[in-house]
Amino acid sequence: MAISFDSIPASLRTPGAYIEFNNELAGAAGIMHKIVAVGQRLPTGTQVEGEPVRVTDPSQAVSLFGRGSMLALMIAAALGANANTELWAIALDDDAAGQAATTTIEVWAPPTAAGTLMLYIGGSRVKVGIASGDDAAAVATSINAAINADLDLPLTATVSTDTVTLTARHKGDVFNALDIRTNYYAEVMPAGLALTIGTMAGGTSNPDLGPAIDALGDEWFNWIINPYTDTSNLVALETELGDRWGPMRQIGCRAFSAFSGTHAVTGTFGSGRNNEHITCLGTGASPTPTYSAAAINCAVAALSLSIDPARPLQTLTLPGMLAPARHEIWTRQERNLLLYDGISTYTVDRDGTCRLERQITMYQTNSASLADASYLDICTPETLERIRFEQRLLQSQKYPRYKLADDGTAFGVGQAVITPKIWRGELLALYRVLEQRGWVEDYTNYDRLLIVERDSDDRNRLNWRDTPNLVNQARVFAGKQQFIV
Template sequence: MADTDEISTTTRVPGTYVNYNFTNGSRTLATDDQYVVILAQRLDTGTVKALVPTDVYSSDEAAQYFGHGSQAHLMAAAAIRANSNIQLAICALDDDKAGVAATGALTLSGPATSSGQVRLQVGDKTVAVAVKNGSTANALLQSLHEAMAAEADLPVRATLDSPAGKGTTLILTAKNKGACGSEIGLSLTITATGVSGVLSPMAGGEGNPDVTLALTAIYSAGHTLIVMPYSTTDALSALSEHLGNVSGPIEQRGAVGVTGWNGTLATGTTLTTASNAARITTGWHPASVLSNGILAAVYAAIIAAEDDPSEPLDNAVLTGLDVTPQASWPMRTEMEKALHNGLSPFEVVNSKVQLTRAISNYVKNSQGIDDPTLLDINTIRTLDYVRKAWRTRMSQRFPNGGKLTDRRLLQIRSETLDVLYALERLEMVENVDTYKDQVAVTRNAQDDTRADTTIPAPVVRGLHILTGTIYLY
């Protein structure tokens, strides 16, 4: 309700008239609700068309909307598993028309000389068939083919190829075309003697859809975390531009982008330093069998689970990620290298995958000099919240602006300080008394209907490193 009197001064009918004014009714700060959107590829079997942002509340819904085993379905399922309270939307993309599907292959030799199992792991899903003494390779491949056909949520389709005069091969083809198919990890385990296998990894996927189409579709939706499965220079550049536009001083819908990386340190840091984006964070889980998209979905879900944007995420458990082989675990020197080059490492601790430190891609300023100002992703997220809290308070107290008088300028300054003190009590900013003289509300020199406010934001930093010295006496 406006802070003006709704009882007209022209009223002449006798009576007592009482108006309600709610502009001073609340002194609490705005909540920092997180709204996550995943950009990912769909299948033609899905009921929701491409470029239609759609809220999703369960894995089953995602499968129905975007197709069982699609990139969109599996990323949504991973995010919901990691954070069951997540506010999640999907903006699906169709496969690129010129895209090529990745393929893999499995051949077996036999016969078996004992009982056991043949287990094929596809991403984080395992399909197993029983082996009897005497089972032939072709029979086992046929059984594996049937077992995979029964698993609708696999990201691949299996077919049997039996050329004349040659043995049978199980061909695995990614359901979604593009590079994402080549990221699907495969592994083979055989416990029966007499049976051996040759597994060719998924490869050959080419052509990602144009991510700018999805970014345009979600432009005005107000998502705070945007999950992108494509870790390429072009995709990161498009995402960074989008984040800058929606988060800037005109649109003011602060958002952060989240991506994943399961490749090498050298290639990952090349990507992040080229991106150099303060609003993008890239999680690194080397040698993961999960795609970059699923890594990003889980990482974003964990970020969204923390209500306080200034709270460090060090050691947060990344539920649902695979425990990689120990030989692939990054060494301390590699983690330091990653953290100095815009890449957020994951590590395995007590059979769980944890986030080491959540940092942005931002490494250097515009002059190419190392700049740690926006190192931790918490910093830009906290600034976004400070802005949201201040704007919300101004809209409550002065919903129609009112008259530009000295009294109004003093009121704006008073409310600004009140917001900062409230933020200080939440330990999001600190030392407000030290900076309160910098809170200034002045008339603009070129526009006599505009007031300019200076708002110091001494953001509280996370305690990431604690040192001690032990003295021997």
């Protein structure tokens, strides 16, 4: 009997037609891409710490993680940018040893006319009604009441005479970057009113990412929204992502972070990291909190990368992200420098729309500490991940229970036997498919350099080395016009 059956025994004597089904040639499979957001919850949330939960609606996140919590705000930002990619979340509690960031708003000149004070906290607008006869204390009381009335804000307020003290709902240094300002859209301040708004400071000790990393287990999440950029958490995340990327686990993913600071501070931060699986958006003076910016960036990138991992993300809009004031927007030269510091950049349209400019990883140097651009763009590890998945799928779907023989073996047609030559043909055929998808190029050299052989020590093992030539992205168009007059 030449054909290898899976279920029909060779010892049948009872008459009948026995037909089994085998899906090895069906080839119908795909990745259900998943994002996981990691962030802090409030005690008012119902979700326990360190347990992944799927989230489909911002109101669900409020119930799970508490209204005004970091994680609820991250989920709202992510779903606002992309409601199609499956989204999970892992809640963390505040570090008991941490401190909450604080600042003050001091009213030092009362209004001379009635009006409305437009206060922006982390990009969220708070309207404060001002009466013409209000003194400084009355204005401060109104500001305090308006802030505490908005339960979705990331901070709370207390008032003493003419000063309002703002305190982040969570502990951690991530909230030191929380932006507080007035009149973002150039609204008019009530006549005579003058305020002094301090900078958020004093927040210490972000939660440890350890419980979230443990909670990931061996589940394949394609992208992680990471709100923390402190060294300890980044090192832990880099270690985990490297392990997930490796050949023993093969469940690689990219983590999206964001960093707020001056150009110099941002460049210094970026140049201190070096990892091909973390991408960090430099937000500059954007009012949008870094944890929300990371969520927006990840959601936007995930939607595009899930469709085509090789297609660049440039020009994609970042819905919900507010631009810096016009005079604070980084120039092209400044952004170009950051792209050499491992920091991803964005541009701002005239109407304030923020668009991705170049999504790079934080990988900058090789093991010899020499400049290395091999993993510069996020499309590189994303495309490699998908190629590996397709090769694994091909083996597991088409050759799950095959025997291995040398080339030239005269086995019967229909036998479940694979040889190096057969597998080489499968890899070449797959490369053609990947070429049609626009993921790779140069089939001729791939064919020439492809090596497939049976292991000389372990005869049950088939080895291969291939050299996929990843398609590149059209990023820079340079022309020279030699005009004639």
